[in-house]
Amino acid sequence: MFILNTTQSSYHLLLIKFFTNTSMTTPLSFLLIIAISLLLFSKPSLTIFVSINCGSSRSFIDENNIKWVGDDDYIKNGVSQQVYLGSSPLSTLRYFPTRKKNCYSIKVPKGEKVLARASFYYGNYDNKLSPPIFDLQFDGNYWASVNTSSYYYVNYEAVYVTKGNFTSICVAQTKPKQFPLISSLEVRSLDPTMYSHVDSNHALILQWRYAFGGNKTIRYPDDIFDRIWTPAYGILLSEVKSEETSFDISTSEDHPPQDALQNAVVSSSTSEYIQFINRLPQEELPIYINAYFSEVMESAFGKRSIQMYIDNKPFSSPIVPPLGSVKEVYITNITASANTTFILQASDTSTFPPLLNALEVYTISDAFNVGTNSKDVEGLLQLQLAFEVLVDWSGDPCLPYPYNWDWIQCTSDSKPRVIALYLSGYELQGTLPDFSSMTSLETIDLHNNTIEGPILDFLGLLPNLKTLNLSYNRFNGSIPASLVNNKNIEIDTTNNCLLGMKCQPLKDSRSNQPPPPQFNSGDDPNIIGGFVGNGSVKNNKLLILFLVATQTLLPMIFLKFI
Structure with a gap:
């Protein structure tokens, strides 16, 4: 459809000019040069x-x-x-x-x-x-x-x-x-x-991003945010290079790279217009468009005036591209489809034809999901802390529906609840943690693992629990009264080490089970190691906590356990 050229940053030109006009005879001048050099050559500190x-x-x-x-x-x-x-x-x-x-x-x-x-x-x-x-x-x-x-x-x-x-x-x-x-x-x-x-x-959600009139893709380091600007041209339009060599982009809130302003497409006369080739979907969607304008000719400065039309209706006041800087026009709060027309035309007072330097087109997503219920996230966190083989599951446990974690079942509510745990044969080893916050659980299947310690009292107090399978584990002690007296729960505790039972070796039935999840390679406990390399994670007990608690967008859990 439409194209761009990559040039050296104007920072170099500015610095050379400063050197040729500054006396080097005093320490103060020298320090001033260093300070300006750091300012010009340093990149903004990007967190991620x-x-x-x-x-x-x-x-x-x-x-x-x-x-x-x-x-x-x-x-x-x-x-x-x-x-x-x-x-x-x-x-x-x-x-x-x-x-x-x-x-x-x-x-x-x-x-x-x-x-x-x-x-x-x-x-x-x-x-x-x-x-x-x-x-x-x-x-x-x-x-x-x-x-x-x-x-x-x-x-x-x-x-x-x-x-x-x-x-x-x-x-x-x-x-x-x-x-x-x-x-x-x-x-x-x-x-x-x-x-x-x-x-x-x-x-x-990006649909396309173009820099017009040049012939090279622009990205980092020319765009410090590493947006990718695809070169583009215009059908029956002319490609022109700006007479300016540097641009003040501070006038644009979205900071387009200077290289995206070095070129433009322009129609041949004031009677001809520029029309976007629209590749939006057929259905009407909310959109967000940024269009960037910068004058390419000193002789046209103040004389080129552009009117934008959407579906043949004027949008905003006429656009006068500035010289050596950029005018950004954003379009939002409207819906559009493949049938919507976007046109740039010379206004009635313009003596020069319309131009366009760069363009970004996005659709706007639906409102974000609110996330799995925090009570269930807290309980799942406890399970992941107790059993390392579960830590490799990340992202929201239930959302987007129906893409829940494989070993849980969720409701389809906007703020879903976890109603079942299916952890049979996952090679869980250790003691069962307290996940009593998961009050919507109806089914808990933990059979065929190596879970030790007592059967916790909270299991008999879960208000919606109907099925509890703890067989083929290493639970010891006695069955708590909360379970014995709860006639609404179907419980299986066979082949454990409870009072009155003979603690037998577990049957080797796990060979018929699907392979359990694996823990991340290189995840040795290393409290000092912390986060390594641009945001990656070394899993240890402390960092597992960071990962699970925060990835589910529930900072209150993060604070509670830290």
Whole structure:
């Protein structure tokens, strides 16, 4: 459709000019030069800048000076696979033949505005010429349906505000024998003032982002937030290069890179207009559009005036592109579809034709899910702390429906409750924790494990419990009165070490069970180690607590146990 050129940053020009006009005779001058140099060359401190090469164990730095790391510290489940004819980070992938959903959890500050980008390259890794279709999710919310291709990579990008201290990006199987996969995952912090015309309970889902008139893709380091600006051109439009060499982008709240303003497309006369080629879906959706305008000719400064029309109705007042800076026009609070028309036309007073430098088009997501009930999250946290094999499950336990963790069952409410635990044969070892906060439980199946210690009294007090299977474990002591006297609960305690029972070896029936989940590789207890490498997590008892409590967007639990 539409294109861009990459040039060196104007910081270099500014610094050279300063050197040629500053006396070097005094220490004060020297210190002033150093201070200005640091100001000009330093990048804003971005809290999160994570680049994960999925399916790989190695790190590397790419041609854009972006450091990529393998995904071993982020996920254990799934299978790593080499992809032939792919280039890093698309030369490997991780696919997931097990579980409803599989999640990467990345440490972030609570309330951080982030850009998340997930990329997928099938590359016929399985020699089946059958690229899968599956769902992409973030923080318990639907993001997109991923339709992979045999020959091309696809990526999906979202801008949102995190609700907790972790953000979880998940892929979920939606079709039989079509296993989700992922090639790379990137999360970047944004300035909190960016994309501010949508509330924090919705995400912006990128449809396209273009820089017009040039011929190179723009991203980091030219865009410090690592947005990817695709080069684009106009049909029957001219590509023009700006006469300016530096731009003041402080006038734009969304900080477009200077390189995106170096070029533009322009119509040939004031009687001809620019019309966006609309690739929005057929159904009406709420949209968010940023259009960027910067004058390319000194002779046209103040004489070019542009009127925007949406479905042939004027939108906003006429736009006069500034010289050496940028005018940003945002469009929100409207719905649009593939049938909506967007036109730029010279206003009645303009003596120059319309132009356009850059454009971003997003759809706005539905309101975020509120998350699984906090009482159940607290109980699941206790189970994960007690049994390490359960820690590898991350993301929201129940949402989005019906993609709950494999060993639980949830209601379909907007704020779901957990009603069943199916943990038979998961090789649970240790003592049973107190998860009495899970008051909606109707079924608890813990048979065929190696759980020791007493049967806790709270089990008989769960108000909705109907079935409790504790057989083939190592429970000792006596059955509590709360269970003995509760005639509403069907209980099985056979083959344990309770009073009056002969403590026999467990039957080796686990060989017929599906393999239990594995704990993350490299997850040795290391309290001092803490978080390593751009937000990855070393699991230990303390950090397990951080992971589970915060990834479910429930900071009150995090505070309670820390």
